[in-house]
Amino acid sequence: MTYDVSRRMLLRGGLGVAATGLVAGFPAGAAAAPGAAPTAPAPTDADVSGVPTLDPLVTQRADPFVTHPVDGTYYFTGSVPEYDRLVVRGAPTIAGLATATETVVWRRPASGRLGGHIWAPELHRIGGRWYIYFAAGDSDDVFRIRMYVLESALADPRDPAGWQLRGQIRTEWDSFALDATTFAHRGHRYLVWAQSEPEIAVNSSLYIAQLANPWTLATKPVRIATPTRSWEVQGFAVNEGAAVLVRNGRVFLTFSASATDSRYCMGLLTADADADLLDHRSWVKRPEPVFVSNEQTRRWGPGHNSFTVAEDGVTDVLVYHARDYRDITGDPLYDPNRHARVQKLYWDADGTPLFGIPVGAGGPIVRLSPADASRYTFVRHVGSTVVVDTDSRALADTQFRIGAGLAGADTVSVQSVDQPGWYLRVVDGAVRLDPARDDAGFAGQASFHRVPRANGRVSLRLAGVSSAFLRHEDGRLTVGPAVPAHQSTFRLT
Incomplete structure (x- = not known):
């Protein structure tokens, strides 16, 4: 999600203190013959790679997040256009998410804290429990956005009875903070998020810290990216919506940049898998965006992605949102038609990800x-x-x-x-x-x-x-x- 300067970009006083002790029971490393053969019909998705090309997967769901399968089920969540609730749906296949029943697992209160805009939920399985990371504003200031965590001990995250608010993720600054994601690597669990740091004259930068438990930082935040390139400052100076994929001896971190209209796009940070991820020097930003609007396929503003894996358990899948049209009437934040979409993620010979273009509507894709x-x-x-x-x-x-x-x-x-x-x-x-x-x-x-x-x-x-x-x-x-x-x-x- 992004925001404009008129939306309470004022930085308010007060510093949060990061926790430094590890909480008992928190599993820091948890994650998870020629010419004579008969002719055949056109390939299905399964014939090719097992990856569905679903465009859209779910309509009017921005900031889409699809889990890796848990006990044979994929789960989906994302921002709803009303910004007032958290939803989860599940299915045994990625394609099945398109028609799966959606459950409201939490609604914002009628007033007070968390009564404003509800943005960008992510659903994670950590240590045998479910966690939803999300951002919320307050009823008297819907853009006073901070990060929060819900927890459920139930096996099915679609059951609203299990969800309890664990509280706010407090960082060094009491300022605009959103788009939290978490991943485990080399025995540690990390949080990556976007925040407006008071001393940095941009809308949001990216930060990383280790976690003591799913809602408490164990280390001080480290800024690993800030918007400086031309493609990151279109409309607003934004780095946000991080997603992590550890492959081929490297940690790849995608993020989204610029305003939420057709200029929205994705960038890529890379760190060596053996590097200190809490050292900002470990992270290298690719000079150009990796995923942008495409007029030929008529997909605009692709971004705020997540990653999952196909039913074969091997093939990586890119999940993202984009619109079917370029021109928007009014504030793009309130245009409801950012649809969740799914396509295969490719890999180059050197082990780096290839994103290509938003492929648009149509059948299965092959090379x-x-x-x-x-x-x-x-x-x-x-x-x-x-x-x-x-x-x-x-x-x-x-x-x-x-x-x-x-x-x-x-x-x-x-x-x-x-x-x-x-x-x-x-x-x-x-x-x-x-x-x-x-x-x-x-x-x-x-x-x-x-x-x-x-x-x-x-x-x-x-x-x-x-x-x-x-x-x-x-x-x-x-x-x-x-x-x-x-x-x-x-x-x-």
Whole structure:
């Protein structure tokens, strides 16, 4: 969530004192044959990676948070447009969250403390109990935002009977504070949050501290990021909405920046997994944003993300909110249409995350990797030109949707993700990416039979031409016989 200067940015006096003793019972480390094969239908999500591309997942739920599965259930929470309550829904699959019944587990009081705006809940399982971290204002000043924690000892976090308010998370300053998240690493549990520090002339910076228990700091806050780059200060100078993913010997921390309109975007901090996370020098901010609005897919203001894992228990999933339109009437904070969305998170050969673009509506997404090349070699388009190369950081250029064929019957067509309505097409033996035309000639040139191969791989044969397969030859995508087979076979990743 962000806020403007008129929303009580005044910093009020009084310093909170961080607790330094560890609380008994707090588990500091807790977390958690060519051409002859039959044709096959277009792949389902499960055929590809087990990751649903759900856009939207849940409508009118900003700041979305999806847990890792607990006892076979995923749980979802997020900010409601009325900013007056906390909600939880659960399902055995990520896709199931879209239609799952939503339960109100807590409502703000009619007056007094916590009677103002209720923002950005996160649901965490720590030491056999559930905790909801959230931000709340007061009834007489809805923007006097501070961080609070609810606790439940019940097994099901959808049961409102179990929730009790543990209190406010007190930091060094009694000032605007929000977007708390927690993670465990190397025997310690940490809290990361956004706050307006009195001596820093920005709306909010990011801080980290160790926790003594889920609602009490054990160390003094350390500022690890503040908005200084042009993409972080559009509308407001904001770093907020942190989410943490520990992978490949590093700690990756995403955050959101700028105002909550179409300029909202995501940045990335990285620390070595062996580093002292309480040393601000351990954290390196990527110079450019990693996830921004995209006019082609018509998704604006992506941000305030969380991470979960697919049903395969391995594949990382990005959860975020974005709007379907750019222009907003009035204050964007009160525009209700930030929808929760889900898409696969990719990884580069160097072990860093690849976010790509907000993919927009449509079916499952694949990358085509030639079976005779490295797993980081992909079919990629550069404008209308189609190549095969290892520039894996150009993620959006390598993402396609294999869907119902334009020629009908049992065919499929391959549509670009970052250029919706543009299809792989064979013209005079050359493979191109072109915008669709409403004629039979184009449909035939852009339709293929999907031929299954071993180990989940596929070949794509041009509709109506038995010897015309898509082939990889010396960095080019060509058309020819399916011999040798490895040149006309692709992994779907």
